Amino acid sequence: MTIEAFDKQNLKKVRAVINSALERAEEELGIELSIGNITYEADGSNFRTKLQGAVLTEGGDAMTQEARDFEFHAPMQGLSKDLLFTTFIHNGEQYKIVGWKPRSTKYPIACTSGDKSYKFPISLVQRLTKKEVA
Numbered sequence: 001m002t003i004e005a006f007d008k009q010n011l012k013k014v015r016a017v018i019n020s021a022l023e024r025a026e027e028e029l030g031i032e033l034s035i036g037n038i039t040y041e042a043d044g045s046n047f048r049t050k051l052q053g054a055v056l057t058e059g060g061d062a063m064t065q066e067a068r069d070f071e072f073h074a075p076m077q078g079l080s081k082d083l084l085f086t087t088f089i090h091n092g093e094q095y096k097i098v099g100w101k102p103r104s105t106k107y108p109i110a111c112t113s114g115d116k117s118y119k120f121p122i123s124l125v126q127r128l129t130k131k132e133v134a
Contacts, residue, residue, distance in 0.1 A: 001013070004044075005043070005044025005045065006040040006041075006044045006045070006046065006047045007040070007044055011038050011040060011047060014038070014047070015035065015038060018035055018049075019035070022034070022035070030056060031053055031054065031055055031056060032053065032054045032055075032056060032062035032064075033051065033052070033053050034051075034052050035049045035050065035051055035052075036049055036050035036051075036052065037049065037050075052064075054067075057085065059085060061085045061098070064098070064099060065099075066098060066099025066100060066101065066110050067084055067085075067098060067099045069099060069100040069101070069102055070083075070084045070097070070098075070099045070100035070109075070110075071084060072100070073100045073102060073108070074100065077122050078122075078126060079122065079125065079126060079129075083097055083125075083129055084097055084098075084099075085097065085098065086129070088125065088128040088129055089128070090120075090124070090128055093113055094113060095111040095112065095113045095118060095120070096111060096112050096113070097109060097110070097111050097125070098110050098111060098112050098117075101119060104119060106121060107119035107120055107121050108121075108122065109121070109122060109125050
């Protein structure tokens with residue numbers, strides 16, 4: 001397949017090829033790699049994307065900027081930084097704490113459940129994580 005000009009349709013194929021190459025690199029290097037949004041010129045001559053990489057913790061979790069932000073901000077808000085990468089249950093669904101979003105004042109705690117990302121307020125996470133410990 002030869003691409004004459006980049007457009008929305010063929011960039012989906014480009015993303016899939018890049019992601020499969022990144023998966024092979026992740027396995028070989030033991031890190032996490034991901035690409036961000038892809039933008040392209042109106043004439044289709046080129047595109048841009050952001051590549052991010054993160055080392056993995058002993059538990060296999062990616063130590064992203066959000067994770068480092070959690071370790072920095074959580075103690076100032078009365079949360080243990082040890083809560084990073086732990087799970088809690090809210091409304092019958094399990095969530096994993098993966099980081100902190102400093103620009104999100106109402107919902108700064110970044111969590112995942114399955115492949116989806118969620119944000120939670122500090123007070124809710126404090127209440128739910130204290131229940132599990134007690």
